[in-house]
Amino acid sequence: MDIPDASSRVGVLDKAAMILGTLTSGPFALAELAAITGFPRATAYRLTIALERHRLVARDARGRFVLGPRIAELSAAAGEDHLLTAAGPILNSLRDTTGETTQLYRRHGEMRLCIATAERTTGLRDIVPVGSALSMKAGSAAQILLAWEEPERFHQGLQGARFTAATLGGVRRRGWAQSIGEGEPGTASVSAPVRDPSARVVAAVTVTGPIQRLTRHPGGQLAQAAVDAAGRLTEVVSRP
Template structure:
């Protein structure tokens, strides 16, 4: 085993993550690539799965888990936040509505950046606000691309359904009307890391009387473009 640290279990666990970098594989594939004994490879892969460093795809193969992009985003958080100010300000200008950037933290979502309209009714969400994952278009975005087990867990008590999230994945954006606040609507789109994991959600929000009961028809393009700009910022070397 190359680049050993002298801590055997850590080196073996790292060899599994290295093997999965090439894509999902079966237990037999892990054994072949890592050279680990089958019981050892299985035990470590399952342990890594418990920590969300490894997951399973629809075919039951092992794959890199969602915790890795979360850690990657934390390491590159300054880059995301540095780009967010200008992107959200532009989104606020072109839509005339408040704009926010959310990240998931466990069972809640956190507003990490925001831009507010200067006058009139607005949906003010200060930076640092913690909101539930069961309501709102940003919550839909942050949950829609999760692995099946975590997605199903996240739907417990949610104001949206699995069918709604299927539509979110198909369209690439989400909308909500009166989910978080009775008179508020919003539209959100995903920000992705270089390995295509959803790491944040860009949103515009405001009163239903302006956004209407079909806010996606009016704002999805602008929100998706803002999300694409932030995704591009994260992909720069």
Template sequence: MEQLSGVGVLDKAAAVLSAVEAGPVSLGELVTRTGLSRATAHRLAAALEVHRLVSRDSRGRFIPGPRLAAGGAVPLPWALVDAAAPVLTELRDATGESSQLYVRHGEVRVCVAAAERTSGLRDTVPVGSTLPMTAGSGAQVLLAFTGTASADASADANADANADANADANADANGPPVDTAIPPGAVFDAADLERVRRRGWAESVGEREAGLASVSAPVRDADGRVIAALSLSGPVARLTRSPGARHGATVAAAAERLHARPAP
């Protein structure tokens, strides 16, 4: 392969990342795309997987890992990601539907962990996928609870102070201020997000893709701040047009278990 930087192993690793960014690849396809030997391609892909730059989908193909997909200066909650696998698997097995964990990264949300339904019609969201903040129950949760330690605390603060004072309080308590505005083109509004805060979960039907439904609940850190959204998704035919009534309590309980479960 062509040497670009003068550091051979770095050029080879970059070739693997470029190949993975182009779409899911089997080991054989990775060899074809990079021109590397099978042993070298596998060794580099496995090493990049350790560093979360590469991941695997349900078919064992190499895909962008959460760090590659999320990029930038915003740190991802790695301890939470490590602890998510058993909770996502339990949720999938209890409901028969695919489950995901999303974190917000600017104008998108990133899937950092997932447990897919093993057969039948399902909503497949590979780890590393980026989805918009304008649709879906995961986006609703991440927007509804941004900058708040709890729904009750947020409501009390709104009753006792004006918007500017709230912004200052949130900045002091939770670090740098984040964008809580509803993005242009969103299919939900402020009233929808208020309902999400009141009941503790969000639902969507056909928001992100026709025929798909989802339910999401907030995952909190040790200080009570929402740092992720735990989601359940699948076809409307199974989740119905009221997926929250069917699975809201289950998803919320799973999100609470993830909050309480220590990282391995």
């Protein structure tokens, strides 16, 4: 398949780049990936498996293809993303403090992308692989990433969402969000905003676990830890 606007004249490289570009709005099953790129199914499978071996592509809990952890590692290694560079230690510390899995999300179009995670090491875990693209219509991270948006985008984001404008008003007042079975049945989460030097929300720090551990009021036990971790990441982003 030709890629007129970005062709390097190295066909296999162009195809691999198209797959990675497509997955920025994933996750996608193989059939979906082949349909979007226009590649034959066998070609899409061969290239995607090769990218997976290099950790540029991974799979979510349902076996769908997502961007892999190597993407985030390369971004951090380039020295251009202070947020990702600092995220690992801070998410690890938050995991150790709360005993639960932690994630960092950024908004990407109409999805939220998991760009870093620290998994709970024992017991029942809630695993969201780095690169997973999740809905902006449910979950505490989605609430954080939408709550401070400009009015037009704010109201568009509420269409079909499992939370309301009143919910997001509460998020803005207290500075954190919680979700109980909103994004995934049986799962609860608490999120807090990471801001850039102009105070714009650029990411959401999230603590996730089963409702049976976090209860139906997870903010009571996790909000302060999430807010503190997000504050440390905000300090990193604000550095010159």
